[in-house]
Amino acid sequence: MGRHGERIRLGAFHYISGHHVAAWRHPDAARDDRLEDYVRFARLAEEARFDAVFLADSVDVRLLHPDGAARKAHTGVTLFEPLTVLSALAAVTSRIGLIGTASTTFSDPFNLARQFASLDHISGGRAGWNLVTSNDPEAALNFGHAEPVPHARRYQRAEEFADVVRGLWDSFGDDAFPRDRESGVYVDLEKMHVLDHEGAHFRVRGPLNVPRPPQGHPVVVQAGSSEPGKELAARTAEVIFTAQQTLAEAQAFYADVKGRLVRHGRAPEHLKIMPGVFPVVGRTRAEAQAKFDQLQALLQPEVGFELLRVQLGVDLRGSDPDGPLPDLPATLASQSRQALVADLARRENLTIRQLYERIAGARGHWQLVGTAADIADQLEERFVNYGADGFNIMAPTLPGGLIDFIEGVVPELRRRDLFRTEYEGRTLRENLGLKRPENQFARSRRQAAE
């Protein structure tokens, strides 16, 4: 059973002590401020032949609120910056991909293009950029804005940002540096390209002062599920980390996004769709449920309300926690995230309390509690029915939850010939089965000559 020899791709999504909001209180969970814990995580994932480590990011202290009641109980207050962490991991791993989140809303395209190009060189072609826009009101205040950047403007900027960055990565041909000691020719200037970008948001001349990355371009990853998010992804993304609860939703999203690729001259295999999965693995179903219950018991109610405020953009304190979710006003919160969480409540008829308990782990992502075979069944079903090309594993606790997945679910997937036993390629791009992009300037010249 399978998809013509295709196999599942796996990302290992690192998040502080684990993805469950209360994970930091779990006795086995790692702290969140030591490089050694990141290194252990990356090495575990590499030994298991995951495609990549994935780091989320934010550019503000999350979960701030004028009423401090819940704040003191939150992790996610601080987070090391992904490019620095991934660069450190590059030096102590050799095969696993290194995907980091960086915002187009509050970064500069030249600096960002350069850092990801450097990471790609340092890692020998293992870098990936998770291109996001930032909607957090607190983040805007850290970058000179009086209020959040509106959704449409964020996506216009992101579109242009992606073009600038990809253009800068093509500043040199792959063979632009003869470094010929005898003749004294270091660089072949015919193979240096000036971008000369002028747009609504950016004016960037180039060239980038880093050679073309080993992968041509670091792999571009996106997560947006809104309409402009899907359009941006169809044009520029090579991996989508997304969140769908049901097979039908996943299939609809998969078909929608893959269908958009043609308009941009791309084939369906040029974009891999990898939803987030929050797996709680037990030797029995009862053990899995007990593990999950133990984590839920660590969740403090005020943290639950705060979590909903962040996901929905609405403060629900004062509402009856055992009543239904009220109608929500339009907010500046991420529209796709609000819809995802609100739809979950309505579909499953959840009270406010049940809703926050439900999203405390997977935060709107797909949650699977069961044996390794149960979870492999679910992943297989979604994969073979074209609901996903792979999954981004959001372990409930770290490193314990990842080890559970690696020791239980990975061998089960291998028995079904659904996951690799050895890396196929040297680069992240090769392992994901993505083509190496042609240099846009070389392409223009080639086309002009034809």
Next chain:
Amino acid sequence: MGRHGERIRLGAFHYISGHHVAAWRHPDAARDDRLEDYVRFARLAEEARFDAVFLADSVDVRLLHPDGAARKAHTGVTLFEPLTVLSALAAVTSRIGLIGTASTTFSDPFNLARQFASLDHISGGRAGWNLVTSNDPEAALNFGHAEPVPHARRYQRAEEFADVVRGLWDSFGDDAFPRDRESGVYVDLEKMHVLDHEGAHFRVRGPLNVPRPPQGHPVVVQAGSSEPGKELAARTAEVIFTAQQTLAEAQAFYADVKGRLVRHGRAPEHLKIMPGVFPVVGRTRAEAQAKFDQLQALLQPEVGFELLRVQLGVDLRGSDPDGPLPDLPATLASQSRQALVADLARRENLTIRQLYERIAGARGHWQLVGTAADIADQLEERFVNYGADGFNIMAPTLPGGLIDFIEGVVPELRRRDLFRTEYEGRTLRENLGLKRPENQFARSRRQAAE
């Protein structure tokens, strides 16, 4: 002989294949695009107990010129981004400091504060930030500017930038994270501080979403020798990398900058002055000279003219290479750099050719060609006579030139009890003998309570 038990500090300045412009053509020089060469360099320097590795930076393709004659022969066209390289080095070294250059002209203070704070955590307190302003006309074009940012404005921005970054590093008290699993208290909000900065260049609310760095603040390094540069350094820098040719000049600079500290409530030992040194070490003077001659012979004349154009901001092609340096017009080039190079030509009565040959190695820094004892004599003289607190070693070729220094000059300095045999502290700050800064918010509260 010495300075009351004080010893010389040493930085290992990494620059592609070496600091001599023609180093890349030398048969022993490393390439400039492989992490392994950076790792080897850092480990050599760490084994020799250098205080820090130092990485320069630029944010454009250097040495561009409308006439391409010289360009193809240049290294320095590309350069990995320092924060990514240093983060990788953090994972494979354990004691040496990691100092990286980042521009205040074209970076954002929140992102930069966060990356250096992350590097400080990842490295266990070994990060240093070389705070620079950027005057390159080509760099400005990569960041939306139509022309270079004027000198005065760059320094006003740098002043404010430094205040924002240092304020953000103080966003949390050193003990702000009890992470008490039992009670569920993760963060002590009394120890979280909102910067709320509003100035002429930046509006940044904070807090930074990284815990306070292990060093309190990464060590702040500067290089400016202009009047506003010296003032900025006297207020904010803890190390100055500078360039003086003669003992008298070095003493004047040393006294000038140290004298300014008092006005800012600082003691002379709070700032270490470490001029760049370009050492060519031989077992005999003749061997040292032969090594240097071998490098000079690799220097192509068109590269020499191009080098002068970059250093002086003036294109001298057409002038007689064997004639004197003409009077120079005021330019937008770094005023201190232009003065440094022009003064050298006039003091030593150099022709244009002699000048470019002279700066091809040290690029205006102090150049020493001789035996290990000769070079140690010079360093000792400058150190004991308060012309320097240490030196930033700019090896002619890498790694060969650094190995020559480590095998020859370092033991000679140790014989004179002028250099350590073991690290004194765990952090860069401790090894440099710098105090750990008090948190500015904690200080304000303490002072208010007194």
